[in-house]
Amino acid sequence: MSDTEERVKKIVVEHLGVEADKVTMDASFIDDLGADSLDIVELVMAFEEEFGVEIPDDAAEKITTVGDAVKYIEEHKG
Amino acid sequence: MRRVVVTGLGLVTPLGGDVETSWNNLIAGKSGAGQITRFDTSDQKCTIACEVKPADHEYGFDPDKRVDFKIRRQVDPFIVYGIDAAGQALEDANLLDMDEDTKLRAGCSIGSGIGGLPGIESESLVLANKGPGRVSPHFVHGRLINLISGQVSIKYGLMGPNHAVVTACSTGAHSIGDAARMIKDGDADIMLAGGAESTICPIGIAGFAQAKALNCSSNDAPEQASRPYDKGRDGFVMGEGAGVVVLEEYEHAKARGAKIYAEVVGYGLSGDAYHVTAPHPEGKGAENAMRMALKKAGLGEGDIDYVNAHGTSTMADTIELAAVKRVLGDDLGGASMSSTKSAIGHLLGGAGAVEAIFCILAIRDQIVPPTLNLDDPDEGTEGVDLVPKIAKKRDVKAVLNNSFGFGGTNASLIMKAVD
Numbered sequence: 001m002s003d004t005e006e007r008v009k010k011i012v013v014e015h016l017g018v019e020a021d022k023v024t025m026d027a028s029f030i031d032d033l034g035a036d037s038l039d040i041v042e043l044v045m046a047f048e049e050e051f052g053v054e055i056p057d058d059a060a061e062k063i064t065t066v067g068d069a070v071k072y073i074e075e076h077k078g
Numbered sequence: 079m080r081r082v083v084v085t086g087l088g089l090v091t092p093l094g095g096d097v098e099t100s101w102n103n104l105i106a107g108k109s110g111a112g113q114i115t116r117f118d119t120s121d122q123k124c125t126i127a128c129e130v131k132p133a134d135h136e137y138g139f140d141p142d143k144r145v146d147f148k149i150r151r152q153v154d155p156f157i158v159y160g161i162d163a164a165g166q167a168l169e170d171a172n173l174l175d176m177d178e179d180t181k182l183r184a185g186c187s188i189g190s191g192i193g194g195l196p197g198i199e200s201e202s203l204v205l206a207n208k209g210p211g212r213v214s215p216h217f218v219h220g221r222l223i224n225l226i227s228g229q230v231s232i233k234y235g236l237m238g239p240n241h242a243v244v245t246a247c248s249t250g251a252h253s254i255g256d257a258a259r260m261i262k263d264g265d266a267d268i269m270l271a272g273g274a275e276s277t278i279c280p281i282g283i284a285g286f287a288q289a290k291a292l293n294c295s296s297n298d299a300p301e302q303a304s305r306p307y308d309k310g311r312d313g314f315v316m317g318e319g320a321g322v323v324v325l326e327e328y329e330h331a332k333a334r335g336a337k338i339y340a341e342v343v344g345y346g347l348s349g350d351a352y353h354v355t356a357p358h359p360e361g362k363g364a365e366n367a368m369r370m371a372l373k374k375a376g377l378g379e380g381d382i383d384y385v386n387a388h389g390t391s392t393m394a395d396t397i398e399l400a401a402v403k404r405v406l407g408d409d410l411g412g413a414s415m416s417s418t419k420s421a422i423g424h425l426l427g428g429a430g431a432v433e434a435i436f437c438i439l440a441i442r443d444q445i446v447p448p449t450l451n452l453d454d455p456d457e458g459t460e461g462v463d464l465v466p467k468i469a470k471k472r473d474v475k476a477v478l479n480n481s482f483g484f485g486g487t488n489a490s491l492i493m494k495a496v497d
Binding site: 015016017034038039041042045049 | 147
């Protein structure tokens with residue numbers, strides 16, 4: 001597991017209160033992890049804080065799985 | 079006429095995370111006051127409060143029991159307390175398995191005086207320090223006063239009236255009174271009704287201290303700070319928590335064989351039309367609310383056995399007492415009167431509901447809770463049983479609960495044992 005993946009999963013577990021083993025790369029925030037659209041706004045904010053990246057709204061809308069988040073952060077972090 | 083009875087109780091208080099623990103500690107004469115642990119008070123005039131204790135405390139509150147982790151993260155503590163107390167009340171009333179038709183006629187009226195002040199404070203600091211892009215998307219609905227009623231209705235599928243009273247320290251009593259009317263009017267058969275508060279945060283303590291309402295002279299003796307009717311009283315001690323009751327139409331309750339604690343027989347409301355924080359010096363508003371409640375109940379002098387006073391441990395205590403004397407007689411018609419704020423502090427929007435539950439338990443157990451710290455009763459208290467320091471066994475059939483709030487808003491509730 002990459003460092004980014006590990007930190008993303010930790011944030012997801014902390015925010016959504018889900019079991020760590022459910023937070024797989026292809027897990028959908030809404031369909032598999034019980035998040036709603038506001039939870040995703042909060043998660044995106046937490047990713048921005050943690051990794052020092054900016055995730056604009058149009059990009060955030062395309063992040064639907066844990067893997068999407070990890071991929072976006074890997075590509076954009078400084 | 080549709081009658082309204084109480085069939086379930088739920089409490090989160092500085093003396094316990096449930097009804098029996100809170101009540102047993104109250105009757106035992108314990109105090110919930112102590113130094114504030116939530117934040118650094120070194121620059122505050124007041125450093126004490128009656129906090130709800132953590133889960134590992136002897137009489138602490140465990141938020142894990144009834145409130146989902148995710149919701150706890152998003153909402154202010156007053157909502158957490160409210161959801162838990164509502165869940166307790168539903169469990170107590172044996173109403174966790176309602177069918178769809180019953181849920182359509184079951185509602186919520188759980189209010190708060192101030193709402194999510196700690197979250198408004200902390201998120202304002204986020205806004206100032208990190209900018210609007212870091213403000214939580216849960217900020218608004220995690221602080222709104224009606225979101226106890228909202229959360230509870232979602233959790234338990236209650237589709238009847240969804241209401242939330244905001245009348246400062248009268249909120250809890252108004253919530254119960256209004257909900258009882260909704261049942262009487264036929265809008266619902268079951269209502270979860272009550273109030274919650276949690277404002278023990280830097281701006282909450284500072285604000286009430288600046289308004290000269292809080293006791294700021296007993297920081298070294300927190301358990302002695304709340305002393306209603308005592309000559310040495312010097313302001314209230316802030317409490318926190320929630321009280322929620324299940325109100326139910328009498329025939330509905332009887333048909334399902336529910337345990338019935340008491341009947342809500344009287345509800346009176348009034349405005350002081352005088353001052354934003356000080357009560358009318360002659361207690362006219364308080365008197366009007368009590369008289370209206372008694373009239374509705376068809377009761378008079380000599381019919382009330384216990385008065386749970388608003389009694390905040392301020393100058394207003396004796397104004398209230400004088401009003402009660404005018405309504406019930408110089409000896410209160412034989413009633414005992416105490417202020418449980420001496421033990422749990424002032425729960426603001428939660429106070430009226432928590433105290434209504436104490437009244438109901440007084441009927442159940444035929445015992446009235448004490449007024450702690452009543453060492454030197456003030457003038458005007460002669461000939462009145464203020465239940466100093468020790469709980470008292472006595473007949474309790476009808477009870478009167480007073481709540482008065484900033485803005486000059488008054489509510490009185492009368493509840494009675496059901497034969």
